[in-house]
Amino acid sequence: MSETELEDGLSSASARFDRALARLATSTRDLNTRLQRQQRMEVDTQRLVQERARLATELDKTAARAKRLDDSAHEVSRRLVEAMETVRSVLAKAE
Numbered sequence: 001m002s003e004t005e006l007e008d009g010l011s012s013a014s015a016r017f018d019r020a021l022a023r024l025a026t027s028t029r030d031l032n033t034r035l036q037r038q039q040r041m042e043v044d045t046q047r048l049v050q051e052r053a054r055l056a057t058e059l060d061k062t063a064a065r066a067k068r069l070d071d072s073a074h075e076v077s078r079r080l081v082e083a084m085e086t087v088r089s090v091l092a093k094a095e
């Protein structure tokens with residue numbers, strides 16, 4: 001093999017090596033970008049899980065308060081009916 005052929009082979013190998021390094025650098029950047037995106041999604045997901053838990057707790061408290069209000073409204077209605085019946089009874093006796 002002549003010196004020219006060796007130089008051509010070395011140049012060709014060097015060019016392939018440079019292209020391989022460039023592809024590796026590109027792949028590394030792409031992987032890093034995907035990892036950063038995944039980390040952001042994990043942080044966002046954790047934030048959403050915490051927000052969901054907070055909202056579920058708030059909903060439970062609101063539902064309990066609504067139940068108490070409904071129970072109170074029912075009790076007030078029952079007492080009003082009793083009061084009206086008492087007034088009717090008193091009026092009926094007065095006639």
